[in-house]
């Protein structure tokens with residue numbers, strides 16, 4: 001039976017550490033605000049934005065919410081980002097994705113000052129991560145590194161297979177595992193013999209974006225399995241990319257969905273905000 005990697009508990013530990021840090025920064029006169037921008041009323045985005053505001057309140061930093069109508073133009077959004085880039089008290093700027101189709105996400109991401117890029121999506125942040133320089137790390141992959149470290153999973157020298165090569169999960173995940181001295185393989189939609197390849201992994205990180213796709217035939221006995229996926233199944237129940245019941249008896253450790261990777265993303269966003277306040 002696998003050890004359950006408890007993202008809820010670990011994310012709470014991180015938020016409590018950050019709460020203390022925020023209090024000591026306040027005592028030194030260092031404060032800051034996270035600006036969160038949402039365009040349109042996508043219900044899932046509204047939940048994420050609410051959770052981010054609540055997390056700010058919990059650790060003791062201010063948040064400013066901009067709820068813009070669906071028909072906001074790209075120009076208007078870029079102008080708001082410019083204004084926030086100039087505001088001293090704003091230490092982090094987050095634009096909730098996805099944006100409506102008429103707005104170019106890349107343009108918006110690149111408009112955010114890298115000094116305030118707490119999502120870690122700006123090409124400068126990605127470049128800094130790639131060459132091991134200081135900068136904001138992409139939150140979900142950084143959260144997975146914390147899950148592994150705080151669960152005492154050795155990464156160095158291990159063979160890690162990451163399934164997925166998206167800019168927000170797969171690619172930064174592979175780079176961070178490389179930085180931790182894992183031997184990394186990236187699998188994607190054109191990869192051949194996926195089950196055989198995955199079966200070689202000591203650590204299997206699944207960000208394939210397909211509900212309950214990865215079953216026992218993909219997992220080596222004793223592997224650590226991290227499930228990044230979040231979906232609603234036919235009964236409206238949350239599930240991941242992994243067939244948990246089938247994989248759990250084979251793995252040595254596994255993240256559940258919900259309560260695994262999900263809560264870590266917001267904890268790491270808060271960590272980036274605190275880093276921004278600290279370094280300013």
Ligand code: NAD
Nearest residue numbers: 140164165166169188189207208209228229230261262265
């Ligand atoms: P995505 O759809 O952008 O990327 C999926 C990746 O899987 C692609 O790179 C693709 O090459 C690969 N893929 C697709 N089909 C494949 C196949 N048959 N064989 C091998 N590879 C295949 O998704 P994403 O944005 O990277 O997100 C992945 C999952 O993680 C989604 O379920 C998403 O909801 C979830 N997610 C969770 C969090 C969190 O905080 N927990 C954050 C971001 C994303």
